[in-house]
Amino acid sequence: MVLPQLRALVATVPDTSEVAGSLAYLESRQAQMDYPRFVAEGWPIGSGMVESANKLVVEDRLKAQGCTGPRPTSIRFWRYGMRCAMTAGRSAGG
Incomplete structure (x- = not known):
């Protein structure tokens, strides 16, 4: 350690x-x-799931061809959803 x-x-x-x-x-x-406890509780450990979600939400959806960039309202909506999921005690991935 x-x-x-x-x-x-x-x-x-x-x-x-x-x-x-x-x-x-x-x-x-x-x-x-306390990663052993988090794994036992079913929390995703590592950045693979986070990186995948980032690619799906930010790169693919908010930076689609022809877009000028992410709109502030889209980012706020995504952050709000993440906060709600974490507050509810479950990961945003499902």
């Missing part, structure tokens, strides 16, 4: 303010990195 290695680095290297900041950031978010 990365945290023990960062702790050792902070303890041995004199000027480690940046590393110490990174360590504090990661230590305060340990509960968000």
Whole structure:
């Protein structure tokens, strides 16, 4: 795991303010990195599903041929849907 290695680095290297900041950031978010529990609960781990959703929604739908770019209302609608799905306790993928 990365945290023990960062702790050792902070303890041995004199000027480690940046590393110490990174360590504090990661230590305060340990509960968000409990991947074995997330896998057991059925949450998708890794970026494959997220990347696929990004390609489907952003690249294919919002950047279709002839479009000038994503419309702000489309982005807001997509973000709203993602927030609703996450609030409901399930992934946006289904």
